[in-house]
Amino acid sequence: MSEANTSETAAVSIRHLSKSFDDVEVLRDVELEVKTGEVVTIIGSSGSGKSTLLRCINWLEKPDRGSIHIAGQRIGVHDDGRAMPVRELAKVRAKTGMVFQGFNLWPHLNVLHNVTEAPIHVQGKSKREAEALAKALLDKVGMSHKHDSYPNTLSGGQKQRVAIARALAMQPTVMLFDEPTSALDPELVGEVLAVIKDLSAEGYTMVMVTHEMAFARAVSDQVVFLEKGLIIERADPETFFTTPKTDRVRKFLENHDTPSPA
Amino acid sequence: MNASAWQMLLEGAWTTVWISAVSIAIGVLAGLVIALIRLARIPIVDQLLVLYISVARATPLVTLALFIFLSAPDLGLDFNRSVAGILALTLNTTAFNAEIWRSAFRNFSREQREAAMATGMTPWITFRRIMLPQMVITSLPGLINEMSFLIKGSPAIAVIGIVDLTRVTNRISAVTYEPLPPILVAGALYMMVIGCLIWLQRIFERRANRLAM
Numbered sequence: 001m002s003e004a005n006t007s008e009t010a011a012v013s014i015r016h017l018s019k020s021f022d023d024v025e026v027l028r029d030v031e032l033e034v035k036t037g038e039v040v041t042i043i044g045s046s047g048s049g050k051s052t053l054l055r056c057i058n059w060l061e062k063p064d065r066g067s068i069h070i071a072g073q074r075i076g077v078h079d080d081g082r083a084m085p086v087r088e089l090a091k092v093r094a095k096t097g098m099v100f101q102g103f104n105l106w107p108h109l110n111v112l113h114n115v116t117e118a119p120i121h122v123q124g125k126s127k128r129e130a131e132a133l134a135k136a137l138l139d140k141v142g143m144s145h146k147h148d149s150y151p152n153t154l155s156g157g158q159k160q161r162v163a164i165a166r167a168l169a170m171q172p173t174v175m176l177f178d179e180p181t182s183a184l185d186p187e188l189v190g191e192v193l194a195v196i197k198d199l200s201a202e203g204y205t206m207v208m209v210t211h212e213m214a215f216a217r218a219v220s221d222q223v224v225f226l227e228k229g230l231i232i233e234r235a236d237p238e239t240f241f242t243t244p245k246t247d248r249v250r251k252f253l254e255n256h257d258t259p260s261p262a
Numbered sequence: 263m264n265a266s267a268w269q270m271l272l273e274g275a276w277t278t279v280w281i282s283a284v285s286i287a288i289g290v291l292a293g294l295v296i297a298l299i300r301l302a303r304i305p306i307v308d309q310l311l312v313l314y315i316s317v318a319r320a321t322p323l324v325t326l327a328l329f330i331f332l333s334a335p336d337l338g339l340d341f342n343r344s345v346a347g348i349l350a351l352t353l354n355t356t357a358f359n360a361e362i363w364r365s366a367f368r369n370f371s372r373e374q375r376e377a378a379m380a381t382g383m384t385p386w387i388t389f390r391r392i393m394l395p396q397m398v399i400t401s402l403p404g405l406i407n408e409m410s411f412l413i414k415g416s417p418a419i420a421v422i423g424i425v426d427l428t429r430v431t432n433r434i435s436a437v438t439y440e441p442l443p444p445i446l447v448a449g450a451l452y453m454m455v456i457g458c459l460i461w462l463q464r465i466f467e468r469r470a471n472r473l474a475m
Contacts, residue, residue, distance in 0.1 A: 060380065102373055104377035106378075107473045108395050118383060
């Protein structure tokens with residue numbers, strides 16, 4: 001019963017999560033709790049398992065052991081170990097919105113329809129209702145002038161902002177960002193970060209993998225450092241960036257131009 | 263050529279067009295279904311489909327048409343010529359189409375599929391709304407190529423007595439002793455039909471440019 005209680009209050013609750021690719025353990029007994037309204041940043045060098053951890057949350061990767069609850073509901077498997085049927089899995093997945101490094105827009109649909117596609121065909125919203133919502137979201141990300149454009153005509157920053165609107169359109173419990181600015185030209189990073197920052201100010205619950213240290217420091221409530229699949233440090237951003245406990249994190253931050261307070 | 267020769271030519275053209283059209287329609291859909299089943303990699307079923315595809319791709323249309331028409335009575339089936347002809351063309355084109363669809367599946371972007379699943383789409387909705395519309399556009403050059411091969415190969419069904427656009431030219435010249443005019447007209451008619459296909463292909467290619475990200 002105690003598990004049900006903690007899961008109820010948490011947007012995401014990850015317990016004893018482990019995963020291996022072949023013989024390599026990419027996640028080792030990871031525990032993470034994301035409260036509603038909280039922004040959690042996952043930091044670590046490449047290959048540390050941070051993207052895998054994020055992708056486990058919406059079951060794009062299947063963990064080997066452990067459990068993940070989204071707003072109190074378990075994803076992927078039932079408590080008795082049975083795999084979740086695809087329809088049920090899709091329903092839980094819809095509680096999460098994901099923004100990918102490579103945007104992954106659907107090129108055969110224009111901007112507006114990229115955003116309305118899931119609300120109409122997953123949630124069964126009417127076209128009118130979905131379009132009203134999509135227009136409001138595209139306005140929020142500063143893309144209202146591009147409704148009729150196709151993805152191949154947009155810049156990377158514009159694509160990513162549409163992808164954020166697409167994920168928001170399902171009104172998810174938690175937004176997952178997988179290195180959302182890593183594929184962008186440096187001059188386009190700012191416009192995407194600004195949108196994410198707005199979302200955090202509005203109280204969206206977010207889990208983010210990023211290499212933007214100054215940004216992580218500015219928006220996070222909790223910073224988690226992953227090393228070889230193990231969470232070796234977790235703290236509020238001030239503590240994490242100013243007085244890290246481990247040598248490993250200290251070294252990592254030295255190599256990443258520790259940001260001055262935002 | 264007199265009026266009745268023209269009429270015979272047009273009737274032959276109609277026979278070629280409708281038998282090809284039916285075979286193409288069934289063949290494109292059946293090819294897609296086979297490609298879908300093969301994705302599931304069901305043991306035995308998969309091997310049987312691979313066997314079918316290899317045999318159908320390696321068998322000349324004439325042989326296939328004759329085999330179907332001649333073996334049907336022994337199998338207790340009562341085909342008329344048109345049905346046997348359609349069956350031969352369909353069995354042949356389906357095998358090629360299945361391979362075209364399968365490569366479209368294999369090459370479909372994993373990232374786009376993940377994005378669809380991440381929004382809560384089931385595999386079926388993902389297939390119908392995200393994959394299929396793009397696969398149709400990317401497969402179309404190959405599919406239309408295969409359609410024009412089918413139409414150009416369709417005279418093979420004359421071997422079981424169907425009077426198609428090529429066969430009819432023989433019949434006309436048997437009366438007029440002038441083989442060239444009907445053959446020239448038949449050639450022009452084939453080109454018109456294939457021309458329509460190429461025109462269709464162009465329209466879709468314009469839409470395909472959008473998919474190049």
